[in-house]
Each structure stands twice: as structure tokens, then as C-alpha cells.
Amino acid sequence: MRALLVVNPAATTTSARVRDVISTALASDLKLEVATTEYRGHARDLARRAVEGGETELVVSLGGDGTVNEIVNGLLHRGPDPDSLPQLAVVPGGSTNVFARALGLPNDAVEATGALLDALRAGSSRTVGLGLVSGTPGTEDEGVPDRWFTFCAGLGFDAGVVGRVEQQRELGKRSTHALYLRQVARQFIADPHRRHGTITLERPDEEPVEGLTTAIVCNTAPWTYLGNRPVYASPEASFDTALDLLGIHKMSALSGSRYAAQLLRSTAERGPRGKHTLALHDLTDFTLQSQAALPFQVDGDHLGLRMSATFTGVRRALRVIV
Structure with a gap:
């Protein structure tokens, strides 16, 4: 099988030595080309060229969720066609790796490489659904390019935290969960x-449905880690379904603390709930409109x-190989 390994050298949880070990292991089973990303959007461009070249059968992402998202957008730049497009495989190298972990892969890059090789030898794969966000016709966002996402998107509070x-x-701070929680508090204030x-x-x-302060769109569970x-x-x-949405109408200090506690205690059976929440499952088409410009995030x-x-x-x- 002819494959392209796209390596993000800035991935937070892999070293140059580990990346060399992974590429050597993959090359033992694949006709492997290795490409290292050099700028934002490079992984998308590499995946797009792999599609247009017509010879690549598999694209492997070695990086975080951002690298996966770029590759997916490159693969699907002409639309979804799982029977003819190159397959995707993921080796987690970021700080959170939601997509890889939601697929059931180990969060360690070397262990995930072993699982990937086992799946390739067994011919094991699955077809996954994705989300697509587009500019809304008749609005100032009409001309915004389409963007595919693998696990989530958000408008409002959630996206403000991501920003x-x-x-x-960008100021040099490491991406840690403590950093994330501090930014949640600052965004709330x-x-x-x-x-x-x-x-x-x-x-x-x-x-x-009016008056939402934030909207989180999920393509899989969990939402994050x-x-x-x-x-x-x-x-x-x-x-295996379309999209789910969690909306929250308002967040006072009391209700915001309650929702935060519910998220921290959430399980595969129970998520946030309350009179100010909106939970919808398996939505195929919908639009979010805001009276004010709000932060927006994808994956x-x-x-x-x-x-x-x-x-x-x-x-x-x-x-996806899994």
C-alpha cells in the first residue's frame, strides 16, 4: 500500500527520535513517503496533492487534532467519497488527541502505531461521519470557505476559551489542562x-430557538478530555449519526458553576442538564445566527x-483505519 505520512514537528508529545521510530515502523509495512509540515495549512495542502496525484491509498497523520483536521479538509476538498479517496490513519502526537481517542486508539504514539500496523495487517477499517460548516447564505459570512470537522465545533463561550x-x-505557554481551566475562568468573567x-x-x-449564549456542536463523544x-x-x-448540539441559554455564577461541575462529572450516559440547557441529537442541517459577532472554533x-x-x-x- 502506498502511503503518505504527514508529520507535524511541533506536535507537543512526540520527540524527533520517536517520530523517526514511528516512520521506520510504518515503512516496514508500507510504501511510505514522509512529509513534514512547514506552515499552517500545509497538512491540508499535502493531503490535497495526495488525492490529486491518484496513487496514494493512505494518509497517516502524526500530530494533534489540528493536523488531523487539516488532512481531512485536504482529502475532502472535492467532497466525501469514502470508496475512492485515500483512507485516513491517525497516530496521536498532540496534547489532547480527541479524534484518535474517540476512535479507541491508545493515546501513546508508539502504542498507537502498533495498533495501526495490526489494523492494516487485518484489513480493519470503519467509515465515519463528519461535520461540515459553511457560510450562511444572505449574511456577511456567506463567502467563508467550507470547513470539515471531526469531533466538534463551537460558537460563543466555548470558542472564546479556545481563543x-x-x-x-503564542506567548510561549505550554498547552496543559491547568492552562485550559484558567482560561475558562477568565472567559467566564x-x-x-x-x-x-x-x-x-x-x-x-x-x-x-433564541437566546443561546453558547452552542457546542459534537460529531462524536466524548467532547474533549x-x-x-x-x-x-x-x-x-x-x-455513525449526524450532529448533536448542546446549547446553554444563560450562565450566572451559580448556573455556570453547576454546568462546569456537570461536565466534570459527565459520563457516556449523562451530560449537562437543566432548565437553561438545550440538548439535541442527530441533526442533519441547522444554522446558528447571532446578533453579535462571537468567537468560533472548529476541532x-x-x-x-x-x-x-x-x-x-x-x-x-x-x-479510517482502526
């Missing part, structure tokens, strides 16, 4: 919309401010 974490990392939500959910043939603890915003979300990548976003849940979008 704050990215700012701290600074968010001007947490008491009076500006987001409206619109769905075909349904009444709009704190260390080894999975955190479930939408426990029913799955790679943990902060994309700036948006006033609208249209979402599509695409079943059977991509084949």
Missing part, C-alpha cells in the same frame, strides 16, 4: 453575553469571530 488558550500558547444569549438556532420545519478523564457535552453523539482551532454558521452532518464521509 484564549491559543493566545497563551469577561464574556459580555453569558447572561443574555445572542444566538438563535434555526432548523428546517422547526421553530427557532481533561487528562485521562473524558468530558461529555453530548453523550449520544457518534461517528479546537479558533477561527475568529462569526455571526452565523450553517452546519451539515454527513454520514459515511471518510474511511
Whole structure:
């Protein structure tokens, strides 16, 4: 099998020596080409060229969730076609690795490489659904490029936290769970919309739902991890269904603390709940509209401010070795 290994040298949990060991192990079973990313979006460009070249059968990501997201967007730049596109494989090298862990892979890069080789030898794979977010027609976001996502997207409070974490990392801070929790607290204090939500959910043939302060869109469960603890915003979300949504109408100090505690105690059977929450399962098409420009994120990548976003849940979008 002809394969492309896309390596992010800035991945937080692998060293150059470990990356060499992994590429050597993969080359023992694959006709392997190795490419190292050099700029933001490079992994997307490499995956796109692999599709256009027509010879690559497998693209392997060695990096974090951001690298996976770029590769997926490169593979699907002409749309989903799991029977003809190169397959995807993931070796986790980031700080959280939500997509890889949601697939059931070990969080250690070397162990995950062993699991990947076993799956290749056994011919084991699965087809997963993905989320697609587009600019909303008739709004100022209409011309925003489409973006595929593997595990989550968010508009409002959640995305504001992601943006704050990215700012701290640009200042040289390490991506740790303590850093994330500090930014949650700072976003809570600074968010001007947490008491009076500006987001409206619109769905075909349904009444709009107004006044959301944040909206978290999940393509799988868990939503994220704190260390080894999975955190479930939408426990029913799955790679085999469309998209799930968790919306919160307002967050006072009391209710915000309650939702935070519920997330920390969440399980695969139970997520956040309460009179100010909205939990929806298996949504194929919907739009989020905001009266104010709000932070927006996709797969943990902060994309700036948006006033609208249209979402599509695409079943059977991509084949993954697992």
C-alpha cells in the first residue's frame, strides 16, 4: 500500500527520535513517503496533492487534532467519497488527541502505531461521519470557505476559551489542562453575553430557538478530555449519526458553576442538564445566527469571530483505519 505520512514537528508529545521510530515502523509495512509540515495549512495542502496525484491509498497523520483536521479538509476538498479517496490513519502526537481517542486508539504514539500496523495487517477499517460548516447564505459570512470537522465545533463561550488558550500558547505557554481551566475562568468573567444569549438556532420545519449564549456542536463523544478523564457535552453523539448540539441559554455564577461541575462529572450516559440547557441529537442541517459577532472554533482551532454558521452532518464521509 502506498502511503503518505504527514508529520507535524511541533506536535507537543512526540520527540524527533520517536517520530523517526514511528516512520521506520510504518515503512516496514508500507510504501511510505514522509512529509513534514512547514506552515499552517500545509497538512491540508499535502493531503490535497495526495488525492490529486491518484496513487496514494493512505494518509497517516502524526500530530494533534489540528493536523488531523487539516488532512481531512485536504482529502475532502472535492467532497466525501469514502470508496475512492485515500483512507485516513491517525497516530496521536498532540496534547489532547480527541479524534484518535474517540476512535479507541491508545493515546501513546508508539502504542498507537502498533495498533495501526495490526489494523492494516487485518484489513480493519470503519467509515465515519463528519461535520461540515459553511457560510450562511444572505449574511456577511456567506463567502467563508467550507470547513470539515471531526469531533466538534463551537460558537460563543466555548470558542472564546479556545481563543484564549491559543493566545497563551503564542506567548510561549505550554498547552496543559491547568492552562485550559484558567482560561475558562477568565472567559467566564469577561464574556459580555453569558447572561443574555445572542444566538438563535434555526432548523428546517422547526421553530427557532433564541437566546443561546453558547452552542457546542459534537460529531462524536466524548467532547474533549481533561487528562485521562473524558468530558461529555453530548453523550449520544457518534461517528455513525449526524450532529448533536448542546446549547446553554444563560450562565450566572451559580448556573455556570453547576454546568462546569456537570461536565466534570459527565459520563457516556449523562451530560449537562437543566432548565437553561438545550440538548439535541442527530441533526442533519441547522444554522446558528447571532446578533453579535462571537468567537468560533472548529476541532479546537479558533477561527475568529462569526455571526452565523450553517452546519451539515454527513454520514459515511471518510474511511479510517482502526
